[in-house]
Amino acid sequence: MSLIDVENLTLQFKTDEGLITAVDNVSFSLAPGEVMGLVGESGSGKSVTAKSLMKLNPGNAVYAPESRITLHLDSGPVDVLALQRPRDMEVVRGGAISMIFQEPMASFAPAMTIGSQMVEQLLIHTDMSKKQARELSIEMLDRVGISDASTRFGQYAFEMSGGMRQRAMIAMALSTKPKLLIADEPTTALDVTIQAQVIDLMKDLVDEFGMGIIFITHDLGVVAQTADKVAVMYLGKMIEQGPVREVIRNPYHPYTQGLIDALPQLDDLDKPLMPVPGDIPSPLERPEGCVFHTRCSKIVGDVCKTIVPGWSDTGEDHRTACHLCDQGQSA
Amino acid sequence: MSNDNLIETQDLSVGFPVGGKIFNKSTLMAVNEVSLSIPRGSFFGVVGESGSGKTTFGRALLNAAPITSGSAHYDDGEVNYNLGKLAGADLKEYRRRAQLIFQDPYAALSPRMTVRDIIAEPLEVMGLCNSRDEVDERVREIAGLCRLNLEHLRRFPHAFSGGQRQRISIARALVSKPRFVVADESVAALDVSIQADILNLLKSLQDEMGLTYLFISHDLSVVAHTCDHVAVMYLGQIMESAPTRQLFQSPRHPYTKALFSAIPSLDPDDRGKAQKLEGEIPSPTNRPSGCQFHTRCPFATDQCRREEPHLETFEAGHAVSCHRWRELEMAD
Structure with missing residues (x-):
């Protein structure tokens, strides 16, 4: 029995420049006691996704009609997006779901x-x-x-x-x-020595209280140390998800591979640092087809530029959205 | 002063007055008797937690923080200055030769100036060019080196991503053709994917322009990949200083070891091995006696609590400030 189910979450923001798609058709679920790492660059929509679980996004957010977030509590399932009045929301906000923010001074x-x-x-x-x-x-x-x-x-x-x-x-x-704890970059503002203490503390608390955790971070090392499973986001799309060992050892999506190659590692100081080429596109100019094709080094053909890739199985519980999978090629 | 060093400091201290004018008057020593030499053409890293004084040290070398005692000398082969006594024309010239790249590319660029004006400003302020055409040419040249397109120059900073903004701010720092560049946490605000790109750019610019960097960072893995010499700071003092490879292969100071083991490993099966440091860095207004690190050191003895250790060089370029490192080495 899962704790929370997110299905086809699509979220747009109304702005002066038009509708900006922040989250595009994201689905995942989390079991009690499970720690999920949500990874991506700034602008990938990871914080917005997490805030949707409590409907905490600002007033100009528009949830698409097919989006569904179901929270399974002891008293029965709650349809989070259907909650309207702040009073009803109290069950979820701070009750069933708590959140830790990045900047402890500001919160x-x-x-x-x-x-x-x-x-x-x-x-x-x-x-x-x-x-x-x-x-x-x-x-x-x-x-x-x-x-x-x-x-x-x-x-x-x-x-x-x-x-x-x-x-x-x-x-x-x-x-x-709470049943679910959302930790939005909880260690980013801290020094490494303090970060190690906080990570340890969170692990102990999961064991003790058994709540689910969604751990948002851009640091794959922190994910490897804490999470059971990982979801990688890029420009509002979820592009790869699976168990932490699978995703970190056998990353399938070229973007996930790029993120891991870009990470400076201590065991091989001679290895050159490989940046992911280019910059994340503006959300106002979302690329057609696969959102990553503008920076991808393994483009299969025109199909990447025109057709949005669907999910393919790339291992046990390991799914990737990339046209390379359709081709039956290993990336 | 040896001829190969661009910067040499001797017991350099920087203090700030705190407390009331008459009562509780005291001095906060942000940098405490630091002696270091930065060889010409090196990529010199300074690491430490927040509050370790690494930024203040960098600012003191740029003559942007007051030197309380000790000395700092700059010698690039053409000119040499005593940084504590710079004034007038020398100071102006030093400002051209030593530049700073900031941490946050979102805050460091004026939103009301075009990229061309941002990069050109140092040239105009320092009066380095005689005509507008000359300015434009220098701007185009440095923009090219920093991989900015010419069409970018007409735009405003808001149109750029973090990585591009950092390239603009690097271009601005380098347009006056400095010899010495202090990069203060220059990649800390960037995503990993972009971080590697900026580090590679700094490296290639170093070769092309003959720069010497002081690279200040809290991220040990970044420092390991870019710097050729690293100094570890704690509460305003150098704990250990060594060529990068040597430091990462055989760290000697307990603080350096603890810092290394606190880096989260990318291997999911390698969890919880970190050698935990208890507690936090003490306040610099209330320094511990003896060795500054003894409050958090698992190996501290009475001697550590009483006597202050001195930085001791035991092999080429590798110095450590610890009473017990030899003993601990044997025990390992």
Whole structure:
């Protein structure tokens, strides 16, 4: 039984320059306790996809009618996109789904103590009393490795370092016991040593609480260290998905291969760095056919420029959307 | 001063006053007695966590942060300057010879200027060209080297992606034909796919224009692939400094080792092997006694807490600042 099912999610933004397609026909599902890495360059639509799960995109977002997001809770399935009133949305936002943002400084209110922000959300989403909420919050702060939690509880965000703020953010996101945690680049703003601590912490918490995690990042190393499965996005399209070992060891799509080749690796310092040629096109000028054909080094023929590739099986649970697969060629 | 070094610093310190004017007055030492030499034509890397003083060190070498004590010398074979005492015409000339490439290409370019005007501005400000035609020619030449099209020059920065903007900002830094370039986290804001492209561009420009880089970064794998010498900084001091290959093959300082093992491996089966560093970098206003790293070092002894270690060079170009590295080496 899956935790969340996303089917044919298509999302466009109304702007002065016209309709911009941010997410194009994306489908995936996540089981409880599973960690999915969502990888892509900036502008690939990974954050927008994740925010759609809570319908958190701005007012100019238009969801296509065939899009469907179903969240399976103990009380029965919830059709997220059908929720209209903010009151109904509370079940999902901060209740069943919590989110950790990239910039821990910007996501805490500067004029409220960390503690009062933690208590506030617990009072909204649970039937706890203020005292219980306070006790749980302190316990969670302690749980994520913040020493002297009861003092920290009364402090403001500016009094903490980046790593500590990110820990507090995680404590806050987990205190409502969400079914799904969306982590949007949670370690990008942190130093490597702190990043390693936060990754470890998140792994422990998955084991303990058993929630599903969607881990958004552009760092394939972080994905390899945390995720069970990976989905690669490019210009709003999902182009490859599968188990983490499969995708990282046998990447099939030329873009995924390009991302891995571009990564500087420590075991071979002589290996030249291979950039993916060209730049990601503007979403206003989405290429016809396969969205990646403008930068692809393995174009099969005109078919890439005219026809959108469908999914092909390229291994166990491993799917790739590329015309190379139709040709039966190995990339 | 040896003739092969472009930059040589001796006990260079940079401090900033903090606290009130009368009460609690103290100095925050962002860079603390750093002695380094950067050979001409090298790609010199400085790595460290945030708060380690690497940016301030780079700024001090550009004469953009005040040198509190110690000295820094610049010698490119044509001119040589004592960077602490630059003024007037010398300072102007040094500004032409030493340039900076910024981290965030989205914030570093004025949205109201065309790309041509952005790249031409240093030439006009420094009065390096006599006519508009000459300016245009220099701009076209450097734009070509940085792989920008001529039609790009008429556009405004908003029309460009991150990678292209970074190429514009590199072109602007190099148009005055500098000898020394400080690249401060120049690829940190870029996607991996673009990052490799910019690094390759910096390398090829180095060969073509005879540049010396000081490459400041927090990303060890990037540094490993681009630099030929790396210095590891922590709380304003150099912990270890060595030729890249040597440093990555046999790191000696516990901090360097911990930094290496914290890099996430691309192998999904290689999880959780990292040697974890507890805690975080201390505040520079409240420095630990003795070795700066002892609060987080798993091998710290009483001696480490009391005495400050000195940077000790034990083989060609490889220096380390640790009381116990020999012992730890034996134990490994």
